[in-house]
Amino acid sequence: MKKIIFFAATLLIAASCSTQMATYSAKTASLPYSLKAVPMTSELNVSETKIQAEVYDKKGMLKKTGEDWAVSEALKKVKADILLEPRYEYTYDNNKLVSVKVSGYPATFTNFRQMTAEDAETINKLNSPAAETFVIIKENAN
DSSP, X not given: OHHHHHHHXXXXXXXXXOOOOOOOOOOOOOOSSOXXXXXXXXXXXXXXXXXXXXXXXXXXXXXXXHHXXXXXXXXXXXXXXXXXXXXXXXXXETTEEEXXXXXXXXXXXXXXXXXXXXXXXXXXXXXXXXXXXXXXXXXXXO
16 A cells, blocks of 8 residues: 555656756847947046045945945046046954045046047057057048
């Protein structure tokens, strides 16, 4: 009798199992126009006044997370795009980073335009002689 109950239970469990198979397919989109990368350049307006911001989290935070958060808060204050020469101060409590303070010079990007051969020459002059990357712009003869 025990063998019959065991066999029936095994059969019932085996019958309730099923195999599922999923198939996915993807298509690539064809674009009607060819895409062309166009190097761009801009001006950077740097403030002469340093700004600072401090962020807190009693629970603790990762160093990189705290730095990014502090920079974000500093840039929000003055509506800037980037913080130059950032300096960080860290406060720890029981080996947990609880505060990050940042100071630096805010800057904004302006006058975006297509890069010219003259711009490329200037960038190449500013790069070190050991630089492996050079910017080359060919002027179209249109």
